[in-house]
Amino acid sequence: MIEFDNVTKTYEKNEKDALKDINLRIESGEFVFLVGRSGAGKSTFIKLLLREIDATKGVVRIKGHDISKLSKSQIPYLRRKLGVVFQDFRLLENKNVYENVAYAMEIIGRPEKKIRKKVPLALSMVGLSDRMYHYPHELSGGEQQRVVIARAIINNPSILICDEPTGNLDPETSKDIMRILLEINRHGTTTVVVTHDMNIVRLLNKRVLTLENGILTGDSSKGGIANV
Amino acid sequence: MFNLRRSTIRDAGQSLRRNSLMSLASIISMTAALVILGIFLVITMNIRQVTQHVEGNLRIQVFMTQNCTQQQKDALKNYLEQNNLIKSVQYESKTTALKNFSKQLDSSSSLAGTINSKNNPMPESYIVRAKNANQLGKIKSQIEKYNQQGNTGIEYIKYGRDYIQALTNFSHFINMFCLFVVIVLSVISYFLIYNTIKLTVFARRKEIGIMKYVGATDNYIRAPFLLEGAFLGIIAALAATLAVRTGYYYVLGYLSGNALLPITANLASPSALIGKIVIFFLAYGILIGTIGSHVAIRKFLDV
Numbered sequence: 198m199i200e201f202d203n204v205t206k207t208y209e210k211n212e213k214d215a216l217k218d219i220n221l222r223i224e225s226g227e228f229v230f231l232v233g234r235s236g237a238g239k240s241t242f243i244k245l246l247l248r249e250i251d252a253t254k255g256v257v258r259i260k261g262h263d264i265s266k267l268s269k270s271q272i273p274y275l276r277r278k279l280g281v282v283f284q285d286f287r288l289l290e291n292k293n294v295y296e297n298v299a300y301a302m303e304i305i306g307r308p309e310k311k312i313r314k315k316v317p318l319a320l321s322m323v324g325l326s327d328r329m330y331h332y333p334h335e336l337s338g339g340e341q342q343r344v345v346i347a348r349a350i351i352n353n354p355s356i357l358i359c360d361e362p363t364g365n366l367d368p369e370t371s372k373d374i375m376r377i378l379l380e381i382n383r384h385g386t387t388t389v390v391v392t393h394d395m396n397i398v399r400l401l402n403k404r405v406l407t408l409e410n411g412i413l414t415g416d417s418s419k420g421g422i423a424n425v
Numbered sequence: 426m427f428n429l430r431r432s433t434i435r436d437a438g439q440s441l442r443r444n445s446l447m448s449l450a451s452i453i454s455m456t457a458a459l460v461i462l463g464i465f466l467v468i469t470m471n472i473r474q475v476t477q478h479v480e481g482n483l484r485i486q487v488f489m490t491q492n493c494t495q496q497q498k499d500a501l502k503n504y505l506e507q508n509n510l511i512k513s514v515q516y517e518s519k520t521t522a523l524k525n526f527s528k529q530l531d532s533s534s535s536l537a538g539t540i541n542s543k544n545n546p547m548p549e550s551y552i553v554r555a556k557n558a559n560q561l562g563k564i565k566s567q568i569e570k571y572n573q574q575g576n577t578g579i580e581y582i583k584y585g586r587d588y589i590q591a592l593t594n595f596s597h598f599i600n601m602f603c604l605f606v607v608i609v610l611s612v613i614s615y616f617l618i619y620n621t622i623k624l625t626v627f628a629r630r631k632e633i634g635i636m637k638y639v640g641a642t643d644n645y646i647r648a649p650f651l652l653e654g655a656f657l658g659i660i661a662a663l664a665a666t667l668a669v670r671t672g673y674y675y676v677l678g679y680l681s682g683n684a685l686l687p688i689t690a691n692l693a694s695p696s697a698l699i700g701k702i703v704i705f706f707l708a709y710g711i712l713i714g715t716i717g718s719h720v721a722i723r724k725f726l727d728v
Contacts, residue, residue, distance in 0.1 A: 247638070273637075276637070276638060301639040352639070
């Protein structure tokens with residue numbers, strides 16, 4: 198599903214590689230943690246997947262397609278296959294929960310009828326059926342993160358990318374969020390959780406990729422140990 | 426090209442309301458620019474109209490000597506009629522010439538009493554009109570060449586060229602000046618719209634970021650901003666048309682009320698003129714509005 202083939206990313210500003218010779222494969226339907234300290238290259242990894250930036254060297258493939266070959270106008274269609282959950286939620290404050298989720302369907306041109314049917318389903322999946330008409334500022338952090346998850350999966354992405362999804366949440370709420378992510382993964386969505394929260398990593402017995410200073414130093418599926 | 430769905434129109438409307446002051450400012454400035462442009466357009470169009478009228482009446486008058494013979498007159502008429510640059514040849518007899526001359530004179534003038542049909546000093550003449558006013562000079566030199574043969578009975582060839590030349594020069598000057606004003610005002614209007622839309626885009630940059638991540642196409646993101654820019658342009662165009670129309674009616678009323686009759690009779694009719702101006706203004710407003718928005722948002726789409 199996701200392949201990194203000798204990927205190196207160097208930002209022009211500093212000469213140090215943000216990512217260096219990364220080789221990895223994430224299979225369809227897998228649940229993978231990507232761990233590392235800040236500055237280890239986690240954000241660069243996500244930006245490469247979203248084609249926000251291009252790799253300096255090497256090839257990033259999604260579903261077998263070299264994404265660097267996509268034209269600028271094709272990038273939106275790549276992003277529709279990827280659901281993204283951000284640490285800072287990125288909800289629209291002037292829209293309520295329902296509208297925030299519906300928005301993601303609206304902007305890719307889904308018909309109103311389908312939106313009305315599907316948004317409540319997604320919200321019930323993350324346990325927010327009773328919060329549909331609340332505004333983001335009326336919700337707790339955990340609830341906001343669940344809205345973001347509902348928004349990320351509303352268009353049935355084949356890959357769900359979560360950037361520090363529990364970064365701003367207490368341990369109990371974090372567990373709730375992880376439960377929801379596992380549930381989504383169980384339905385077949387390839388899930389990549391980028392985090393430095395080792396508590397949730399230890400909680401689940403899943404594959405762990407470790408980044409240190411831009412280098413992939415561990416892959417639990419190959420016997421590597423996550424020791425961040 | 427763009428999906429003009431309800432949400433696009435709603436977003437454009439929302440943002441206009443949110444930035445109502447800035448929107449108003451750019452509408453006012455653009456209206457002002459268009460009004461000034463309109464004034465120059467009105468002047469230019471009128472000069473063109475008057476020039477055309479004068480050119481249409483432009484003619485060469487070939488005066489005959491007092492003692493010319495019928496043969497000479499026939500020969501000249503024949504010669505003129507064979508020239509295919511000439512539209513019409515009209516004979517003016519001594520009597521008609523006198524009648525026309527008397528009309529121009531005040532009846533109380535002492536001259537009016539001394540001139541009568543028995544003592545008619547007016548010469549006979551042929552009035553020559555060209556198919557194309559630009560060729561009058563050529564026709565004149567052809568007639569002069571004909572006159573060089575001698576014994577033609579021609580006294581004098583009159584051609585009001587200097588008058589038309591002055592008018593054409595003035596019209597040309599106004600055109601150039603108008604073009605200059607249009608360019609300067611276009612640049613100003615463009616930057617005003619650009620800044621207004623940029624503020625809107627800036628206020629919504631977070632939303633644009635989210636839209637990009639969820640997979641909205643650039644056109645989808647752009648559409649409400651372009652719509653907003655075009656809308657500002659349209660409002661300004663309509664306001665400016667109204668202002669120019671009101672002003673033109675007022676000026677026309679003032680001119681005809683002040684007995685400057687020969688001028689007003691040849692001026693462009695307000696309805697025809699406003700019809701042209703409103704189309705031009707709308708096209709201009711929409712163009713400047715959408716280009717300004719397009720450039721304003723371009724930077725923010727690079728995510």
